[in-house]
Amino acid sequence: MSCNYGKIFAIIFVVLNLKTFVEGAPKVPCYFIFGDSLLDNGNNNDLNTTAKANYPPYGVDFKDGRPTGRFTNGRNTADFLAEYLGFDHYIPPFASVKDSEILEGVNYASGSAGIRNDSGSHLGDRIFLGRQLENHQTTISRIANLVGNTTSSTKHLNKCLFIVGIGSNDYINNYLMPEIYPSSHLYTPTQYATALIDQYSQHLRTLYEDGARKVALFGLGQIGCIPAELQKHDTRTCVSSTNNAIQQFNSKLKSLVDDLNTNFPDAKFTYINMYSISSIIDPLSVFTRPCCNVLETMPEGQCVPGETPCFLRGIYLFYDNFHPTEIANRIATNRAYNALLPSDAYPMDIHHLIRTNNVVYDE
Template sequence: MACSAKIFFTIIFLVLNIKTLVEGAPQVPCYFIFGDSLLDNGNNNELNTTAKANYSPYGVDFRDGRPTGRFTNGRNTADILAELLGFDHYIPPFASAKDSDILEGVNYASGSAGIRNDSGSHLGDRIYLGRQLENHQATISGIANLLGNTTSAKKHLNKCLFIVGIGSNDYINNYLLPEIYPSSHLCTPNQYATALIDQYSQHLRTLYEDGARKVALFGLGQIGCIPAEMKKHNTRICVGSTNNAIQQFNSKLKSLVDDLNTNFPDAKFTYINMYSISSIIAPLSVFNRPCCKVLETMPEGQCVPAETPCSLRGIYLFYDDFHPTEIANRIATNRAYNALLSSDAYPMDIRHLVMKNNIVYDE
């Protein structure tokens, strides 16, 4: 009880000290987002998939209370980081970004997307990481048209912040579903993590070649502690075997950051330790329940349409069986931007990353 109380008051302290909109010009001229449902702000709305959040009660606390495609009650990490960076608006999804909007950034994230092309395929269409990079190349062409040529476009991109938060679905909607996907029958957790990181590495090299020079890579949170995973194992405590598998991926991702920084000295990659940041939820089984009533059939674990969610959304850490509430997103994003502990980010937090001198693109 004492431990739970201490963590609860830590949450309150963090929330009260979270920064709001930063006055003045944004800290970077542009900001690009790649990832899954934790960052998606509408790209899945028109896709043929059950992994979408463009219905009530999603978005109940976002602006006028209407759903936008964000998988939470309010803002997600991409939105909150935009505020911390000083933007006076949220970065638009690729699905609706147009004209000069793309100069300030695009959100390519897609619910159920993974590093692997097949992850989440049983849910329907999704924009997996390879397709997100293809969409980004289309954006680069648009920027080149606006600025006059590809060289100018890449000089512009050199100054931008890029964040990538992906990999959860390669576990939740792949490796941890042996009845649908063969990956867990073919690979040990270590082998699977190695294969994922190898594929991820190639995608990140493509991102670098396309002009990215300031890149924050979000590690995976404690998936063994999400309501869906605990329900599946019929337990009220975090699933250790799942968290052990996640830690193997994160360890390799952190090593990849070192490799990328060594191989590309004109760029800076950093690792955001979401596993450590999300560890605040592990002892709080009372908060490991979803705020909204969730579906028992496909899409299992998402909010039941039009049902009224819990009223005390400010003390819940999960909105549905998979996704954090806005308050949890605020806590995590603030620590990613401005590390509370040295373990939160490696080798630096996002605040220090964006302060790095801009690299001039070399043709």
């Protein structure tokens, strides 16, 4: 067994033996989720898009073995984080959330969505980040009606945890598709990362203005090592040009966290280093191949509907050509919540973020 295999199995063993659910009241009163297919739990189900996962074999290891719209075999990072936070349920998608459920949080994430409005457009409709923020403003109005006024709703939102995990599609379904999108012809990798971060910064400032005070920003993983990139480039080694571009985005996102914390001292933003966390990926390992048989036509790389996935799902890292398995999601969430290495989070992990007392409530 190679060192990489041993590292993978050791991490999986530790994670599987962790107690996930936390007894007692949740550590935060509410939890809101923004992002893409890595966090989507059903918002794309009724959209006119090929980017949806509401069919078997997705969800085979979720409750009752049924698909929900999660792009994996079971739970995703948003779900595991809900468990770590002490919620006794998963945060519902905006598409189906009802009544007072919104007081405990909403999931706005959408498969194929990006920071840029056009990312993923060739797949069909998607709820890009700007629209997710518009949906959140609708939620805020509903919360104000439930609690009586905007002052009370703002105080409520100030106590919530917000996570944002987006940007992958701005590369996979935009910059890395020069035959469809013009971005790679218009920008160098450095220029593109700068443009993305500038737009992202404006969205995050809107989120702050809407009451967010504890915000975890998930950086991008090693996209150059996912099965889709390896197949595209016909290689069994990570695509360095892709990973180098991703690193530029992540570096600028980490710097943005510093800027936001300086400009908004009554809030706390933190960066989750998914690039570091995903370093267990070894392209030569059988366990990093997709667990399910994948489509060769649109939506290329997603699971073939109705076919049986691999049997040993607990040791595979990818479910299809793009998305992690439940166990990989659990490993990542555990390190985001309780940093295993100093490089996993900056300036703090989510466990410490939710314990910060720097929030200033407006009277």
